[in-house]
Amino acid sequence: MKIFTAQQLHEADQITQKNQQITSLELMERASTKIFEEINNRLNGAEIKIKVFCGIGNNGGDGLVVARKLMEQGYHVDVYVVNYSDKRSDGFLANYRVVKEETKSRPVLLKSEEDFPEIKSNDFVIDAIFGIGLNRPLVGWVQKLITRINDSKAFKVAIDMPSGMLADGVIKDQPIIEANYTLTFQAPKLAFFLPETASYAGNVQIIDIGIDRKYLAETSAKAILIGKEQAVSLYQPRSKFTHKGDYGHAYIVGGSYGMMGSVVLSSKAALRTGVGKLTSVIPQCGYDILQTSLPEAMVNVVPHDIHLVETQLELKEGDIIGFGMGAGTHEKSIELLTSLLHQVKTPMLIDADGLNMLSKHPELLELIPEKSVLTPHPKELERLIGSWNNDFEKLDKVQEFSKKYKVTIVVKGSYTMTISSDNIYINTTGNPGMATAGSGDVLSGVITGLLAQGYDPAIAAVFGVYIHAQAGDMVIADSVPDALIAGDIIEYLGKAIRSLFEKPETKA
Ligand SMILES: NC(=O)C1=CN([C@@H]2O[C@H](COP(=O)(O)OP(=O)(O)OC[C@H]3O[C@@H](n4cnc5c(N)ncnc54)[C@H](O)[C@@H]3O)[C@@H](O)[C@H]2O)[C@H](O)CC1
Numbered sequence: 001m002k003i004f005t006a007q008q009l010h011e012a013d014q015i016t017q018k019n020q021q022i023t024s025l026e027l028m029e030r031a032s033t034k035i036f037e038e039i040n041n042r043l044n045g046a047e048i049k050i051k052v053f054c055g056i057g058n059n060g061g062d063g064l065v066v067a068r069k070l071m072e073q074g075y076h077v078d079v080y081v082v083n084y085s086d087k088r089s090d091g092f093l094a095n096y097r098v099v100k101e102e103t104k105s106r107p108v109l110l111k112s113e114e115d116f117p118e119i120k121s122n123d124f125v126i127d128a129i130f131g132i133g134l135n136r137p138l139v140g141w142v143q144k145l146i147t148r149i150n151d152s153k154a155f156k157v158a159i160d161m162p163s164g165m166l167a168d169g170v171i172k173d174q175p176i177i178e179a180n181y182t183l184t185f186q187a188p189k190l191a192f193f194l195p196e197t198a199s200y201a202g203n204v205q206i207i208d209i210g211i212d213r214k215y216l217a218e219t220s221a222k223a224i225l226i227g228k229e230q231a232v233s234l235y236q237p238r239s240k241f242t243h244k245g246d247y248g249h250a251y252i253v254g255g256s257y258g259m260m261g262s263v264v265l266s267s268k269a270a271l272r273t274g275v276g277k278l279t280s281v282i283p284q285c286g287y288d289i290l291q292t293s294l295p296e297a298m299v300n301v302v303p304h305d306i307h308l309v310e311t312q313l314e315l316k317e318g319d320i321i322g323f324g325m326g327a328g329t330h331e332k333s334i335e336l337l338t339s340l341l342h343q344v345k346t347p348m349l350i351d352a353d354g355l356n357m358l359s360k361h362p363e364l365l366e367l368i369p370e371k372s373v374l375t376p377h378p379k380e381l382e383r384l385i386g387s388w389n390n391d392f393e394k395l396d397k398v399q400e401f402s403k404k405y406k407v408t409i410v411v412k413g414s415y416t417m418t419i420s421s422d423n424i425y426i427n428t429t430g431n432p433g434m435a436t437a438g439s440g441d442v443l444s445g446v447i448t449g450l451l452a453q454g455y456d457p458a459i460a461a462v463f464g465v466y467i468h469a470q471a472g473d474m475v476i477a478d479s480v481p482d483a484l485i486a487g488d489i490i491e492y493l494g495k496a497i498r499s500l501f502e503k504p505e506t507k508a
């Protein structure tokens with residue numbers, strides 16, 4: 001699914017009106033009717049006090065339509081107009097008149113803090129103050145209103161966006177409605193997936209309001225959400241008449257004394273993802289550990305007992321290296337990375353201490369083979385690209401880095417993002433149980449395994465992130481997030497891939 005910018009959504013709105021020959025008011029009525037139906041289905045006639053806070057733009061216009069329809073349905077509704085400016089939109093004005101005329105209700109005008117109503121914890125608040133039109137800081141009393149609504153603990157449903165949130169930017173130090181639900185029009189907004197803002201949107205539900213299909217299909221998106229539908233199209237099935245040589249040779253290069261588990265996890269994950277042959281390249285102290293815990297792997301020890309040092313690998317064309325898991329950052333180990341970067345021309349996967357080595361020696365960045373995949377967690381990312389002021393700036397910096405060094409970067413988090421030049425892919429699977437030691441090593445192994453099988457690097461990253469997180473979701477389906485350990489993810493990788501081809505269970 002595509003994520004569009006606020007500007008693109010405004011444009012989509014115009015094109016829809018033109019192509020479907022409907023007025024802005026008719027589109028507003030159509031969109032808001034869908035919101036009303038959604039809320040009505042949930043409330044099911046409940047005797048609850050509904051407070052609708054409407055701005056004076058089109059988001060406010062939506063709020064007025066929803067309020068009118070709820071009143072007509074017999075709900076107890078109070079309407080508050082948040083009068084933050086005198087530039088009222090036509091959609092607002094028209095619906096303001098209709099509410100007054102048809103329902104005989106009197107919307108309350110809010111102009112300052114003195115006008116705020118009491119909001120009880122058992123009220124039901126509909127937030128229609130701002131939508132995608134917000135573009136500058138709110139005046140003080142509107143900020144206070146948002147804080148008041150948040151403090152009330154009332155159940156809150158936001159129309160299109162929680163007010164105070166920008167779709168694709170950020171206003172510093174500004175309160176945002178903490179919605180329980182956000183009913184958003186046509187397409188999710190980027191801010192719903194970023195660590196600093198995601199929680200404000202609560203549960204997001206996308207409401208199809210019939211925006212022009214051609215526009216949606218042909219307009220290039222700001223970002224793309226990756227779910228089952230997208231992942232299934234990325235999978236490369238095996239054909240019958242093949243042998244292990246057709247599925248590549250991956251080298252997992254890492255490990256140091258006390259950190260051999262990383263290599264075991266990563267190597268095993270690469271094998272479970274379907275790589276034909278796998279060699280673990282490790283310091284000598286890991287030999288027995290690897291051979292015992294993973295008999296399917298070949299082991300190549302470097303000439304040092306406790307950490308990696310330079311060694312010659314007999315690499316053949318198409319062999320793929322996954323570098324850095326549990327490696328430490330000893331200067332002698334960095335010599336191995338340096339020599340590999342000089343030697344290898346095919347894309348590599350670089351993770352963990354491999355990334356820390358790059359941060360320590362930025363001159364190595366220029367040597368990274370084109371299309372390599374880097375998989376940093378937030379701290380490793382910061383060491384690589386420097387700090388950022390907000391999540392949008394972080395995305396910009398990662399895109400810049402991706403273009404400069406021609407690499408794909410997997411920014412790990414609750415919605416892991418894969419960034420390849422201008423493209424942003426946001427993963428929608430996964431759970432908090434995956435924030436556990438070794439989970440990243442498993443992901444590195446998965447992506448290295450896919451690269452070795454010939455997946456295009458950006459696709460290996462996007463597909464690898466999806467099945468890794470999907471496996472994590474399947475682990476907790478018969479457990480709890482707290483109990484998940486990284487090895488469990490490996491055991492479910494096969495089921496995760498199989499689930500791509502299974503229909504969801506339907507209840508009888
Ligand atoms: N996109 C669609 O397909 C549809 C969208 N609908 C709804 O319309 C809003 C967007 O409406 P718009 O009037 O453009 O913006 P807002 O209501 O969010 O904001 C109003 C207005 O306020 C000005 N403004 C911005 N920031 C501030 C500020 N800090 N203080 C004061 N004033 C500010 C700015 O000029 C805005 O234009 C969308 O979210 C949907 O809810 C349609 O109803 C259906 C189709």
Ligand SMILES: [K+]
Pocket residue numbers: 059127128129130131158159160161162163
């Ligand atoms: K809103």
